[in-house]
Amino acid sequence: MNPFPKVPSCTLISFLIVLATFASCSPPREESRAQPFGILLGPETTKLWHEVEALYRRPVRTERPSELETNAEAVVTDDGTPVIRIGESVAPTEVRIAHELLHLQMVSEGFAYSIEPRFSSGSVTPENLALFRRTAEVVHNGILHWMFYPKLRSMGLNPSEEFSGQLDAFFLGSAAPDAMTKQGLALNFFKASIEVDDAKLQEQLADHYLARGWEGPLNSARAMAETVTNNRPDSPQREMDVFLECMNSLFKESVRFSVLGQIPRQRGAIQVFTVTVLVEARAR
Numbered sequence: 026m027n028p029f030p031k032v033p034s035c036t037l038i039s040f041l042i043v044l045a046t047f048a049s050c051s052p053p054r055e056e057s058r059a060q061p062f063g064i065l066l067g068p069e070t071t072k073l074w075h076e077v078e079a080l081y082r083r084p085v086r087t088e089r090p091s092e093l094e095t096n097a098e099a100v101v102t103d104d105g106t107p108v109i110r111i112g113e114s115v116a117p118t119e120v121r122i123a124h125e126l127l128h129l130q131m132v133s134e135g136f137a138y139s140i141e142p143r144f145s146s147g148s149v150t151p152e153n154l155a156l157f158r159r160t161a162e163v164v165h166n167g168i169l170h171w172m173f174y175p176k177l178r179s180m181g182l183n184p185s186e187e188f189s190g191q192l193d194a195f196f197l198g199s200a201a202p203d204a205m206t207k208q209g210l211a212l213n214f215f216k217a218s219i220e221v222d223d224a225k226l227q228e229q230l231a232d233h234y235l236a237r238g239w240e241g242p243l244n245s246a247r248a249m250a251e252t253v254t255n256n257r258p259d260s261p262q263r264e265m266d267v268f269l270e271c272m273n274s275l276f277k278e279s280v281r282f283s284v285l286g287q288i289p290r291q292r293g294a295i296q297v298f299t300v301t302v303l304v305e306a307r308a309r
């Protein structure tokens with residue numbers, strides 16, 4: 026190996042790199058701004074993208090992780106960078122991007138970024154923790170979705186496209202509903218009730234539940250959905266009230282939930298809120 030490379034060739038390479046950078050840089054840079062994930066965004070989603078960047082005072086970062094629990098998610102890094110992640114295995118679409126942008130917008134408005142349980146009387150087990158996280162996520166996201174899906178629909182996008190597909194699988198039995206718990210069945214119907222804008226599909230799903238003898242979960246889900254639609258949450262405080270009411274109605278026989286407090290954390294230009302929920306076993 027020659028430790029002293031010839032200066033001229035090195036300079037030439039640098040010069041070529043500089044040339045190449047100049048030749049290709051300007052247009053694609055504009056393009057990648059307007060085409061996150063390679064998707065050409067419509068004017069309203071582009072506007073939303075810029076609004077979110079203004080709120081966070083940082084560019085939105087995009088990521089395609091190979092392993093992601095959900096299809097897509099929005100996170101805020103410690104330095105306050107808004108990030109949209111779309112799993113490598115799913116297609117990035119405008120509706121997915123707009124959906125995550127709206128989550129980011131709501132986080133910046135003070136809606137709970139994460140909900141952490143505090144179990145009373147030593148009842149914290151990995152199973153309880155997992156059940157809480159899963160349930161809290163479906164309920165909290167369900168309420169947020171109920172709040173912003175009309176906006177997505179008004180932008181000409183179909184936010185529940187993906188969920189309708191999941192329901193088809195559910196009807197065909199491939200989602201193994203027999204293995205689902207009462208709460209799991211209730212959560213599925215709750216999600217369908219408040220996220221899917223298709224009365225016929227909801228009716229079919231209700232018939233399916235009744236035919237399988239799932240009247241309990243069906244009624245429980247309907248009560249939760251009514252809590253959302255009757256209270257019409259429109260602020261972080263009201264969203265949390267409705268969240269608690271839904272959680273309490275879902276686990277009314279066994280557990281009681283209440284808010285212990287919320288902790289704001291400064292991340293860059295915004296504050297993210299972690300809400301701590303006390304989980305207590307009900308006396309039998």
Ligand SMILES: [Zn+2]
Nearest residue numbers: 124128166170
């Ligand atoms: Zn969502």
